[in-house]
Amino acid sequence: MNLKKHINIALGYFIIAAVLGVVLRSFNSIEVSANYKFIVHTHSHIALLGWVYLGLTTLLYKIFLERQELNLKYRRLFWFTQVTLIGMLLSFPFQGYALFSITFSTLFLIASYWFAGFFMKYVPTSYRKTNSYKCAKFALWYMVLSSLGPWTLGAIMNTLGTESIWYRMSIYFYLHFQYNGWMILGLLSVFFHVMGHNTIMIPKVTFNRFFWLINLGIVFSFSLSTLWIKPHISLYVIGGLGAILQIMAFGILLLLGIGHKEKLFQILTPLQKNLLITVIALVGIKILLQLLTAFPYFANFAASITDFTIGYLHWTFLGVVTIGLMLFLNFFKLLNLSKSVYYLYLLGFFLTETMIFVKGILAWQRVTIFKGYFEVLAISSLLLPLALLILLGMNLKRKLD
Numbered sequence: 001m002n003l004k005k006h007i008n009i010a011l012g013y014f015i016i017a018a019v020l021g022v023v024l025r026s027f028n029s030i031e032v033s034a035n036y037k038f039i040v041h042t043h044s045h046i047a048l049l050g051w052v053y054l055g056l057t058t059l060l061y062k063i064f065l066e067r068q069e070l071n072l073k074y075r076r077l078f079w080f081t082q083v084t085l086i087g088m089l090l091s092f093p094f095q096g097y098a099l100f101s102i103t104f105s106t107l108f109l110i111a112s113y114w115f116a117g118f119f120m121k122y123v124p125t126s127y128r129k130t131n132s133y134k135c136a137k138f139a140l141w142y143m144v145l146s147s148l149g150p151w152t153l154g155a156i157m158n159t160l161g162t163e164s165i166w167y168r169m170s171i172y173f174y175l176h177f178q179y180n181g182w183m184i185l186g187l188l189s190v191f192f193h194v195m196g197h198n199t200i201m202i203p204k205v206t207f208n209r210f211f212w213l214i215n216l217g218i219v220f221s222f223s224l225s226t227l228w229i230k231p232h233i234s235l236y237v238i239g240g241l242g243a244i245l246q247i248m249a250f251g252i253l254l255l256l257g258i259g260h261k262e263k264l265f266q267i268l269t270p271l272q273k274n275l276l277i278t279v280i281a282l283v284g285i286k287i288l289l290q291l292l293t294a295f296p297y298f299a300n301f302a303a304s305i306t307d308f309t310i311g312y313l314h315w316t317f318l319g320v321v322t323i324g325l326m327l328f329l330n331f332f333k334l335l336n337l338s339k340s341v342y343y344l345y346l347l348g349f350f351l352t353e354t355m356i357f358v359k360g361i362l363a364w365q366r367v368t369i370f371k372g373y374f375e376v377l378a379i380s381s382l383l384l385p386l387a388l389l390i391l392l393g394m395n396l397k398r399k400l401d
Helices: 003-024 036-065 068-095 099-122 131-146 148-159 165-197 204-229 233-259 261-266 270-292 296-304 306-331 339-364 373-381 383-400
Strands: none
Touching: 003 036, 003 068, 003 373, 003 383, 036 068, 036 099, 036 131, 036 165, 036 306, 068 099, 099 131, 099 148, 131 148, 131 165, 131 204, 148 165, 165 204, 165 306, 204 233, 204 296, 233 261, 233 270, 270 306, 270 339, 296 306, 306 339, 339 373, 339 383, 373 383
C-alpha cells in the first residue's frame, strides 16, 4: 500500500483549503458570488479533516500498523473516509450546515471512531508500553472527546439557535480538544517514536511527569475557551493553571531535547533541523499566548476582537501542526520537501499572520486599518497555495521519476 499516495491526497485537500482561504480574504476587495459563511465551513472542515487528520493518521499507521495483513482493512477505512470528505467538499459550499453536509460530517465522525478502534485493536503488543503509544492512545481519545462538540451542534441549532452561547461553546470545545489534544499530542507521539527508535532513552519518571502535566494542562486549559462569557473567577484560575502546566510540560520536553541535541541532530537532515527549531519556537509563542488569555484584561479583548482568535487558530494549525506534520512526513520519506518550497510556505504563513495580528492590534487601539489592507492580505495568502502546489508537483514528479 502506497502511503505516499495518501499524503498526496491530503496535500490536495490542503491546497483546496488554502485556495478557499484566499477566496475568503478576497470578499472585502472584489465581488465573490458565493456565501461567505458556507465557504468558511468548507475551508475549516477540509483543512482540519482533509489535511491534518489524513496526515496524522497516515503517520500513526506507518509507525504502528504498517504490515501486509492489515492493508486491505485499512484501505477500506481510508476510502470510506475519502467519501465523507468529498461529500463535505461538494455540499458545504452550496448549503452550509444542512442535510447532506451534516450527513457526510456525521459519517466522517464514524470513520474517525473506526480508525481509533482499528488502531487500538491492531497495535502490536510490543508497542503498547512505549511512550509513543501512550501519547497516541490519549491523542485518539481526545479526538473522540472533541466530537461531542459537533454532536451537540444540531440540537443547539434547532433549540437554542446559533446566537446561543452554547453554540459557540460547542465549537470551542471541539477546536480545543482537536488542536491541543488530538493534533499536538499525536505529533508528540511521533516525536517520542523517533527518539525511542533511535535509542534516545528517556527516564520513566521524567516521561511520566511530562505526560501527566501535558494531559492535565490540556483538560484544565479548556477553561480558557469559556472566558469570553466572563464566568466565575475560578475558571480563570483553572485556565491559567492549565496554561502553566502546559508550559512546564513543554519545558521538560525542551530540556530533554537539549540534553540529547547531538544525537537528535545526527538523525535529522539540515532541513528537518530547521523545521524542528521552527516548531519549537511556534509552540513557545502559542503557549505564552494561551497564558496571557488567563488574565481578564487579555481574555476580554481576545474574545471581542475576532482577528486575535483567527490569528491564534491559524498560528496553531498552519504553524505548529502543519510544520510539525511536514517535519515527520519528510523524516519518514512520505513527503519530498525542498528548502525553497518550505521557505515560500513560511513566508506566506508569517506575512498573513502578521497582517491578521496587525489588524487586531489596530482594532484594539481603535485605529483605522490602512488603505489596501485587504488586497495585501489576499495577495500574501496566495503564497500558501502556491507553495503547496509546487510541493504536490514535486511529489507527483518524484513518483513518476
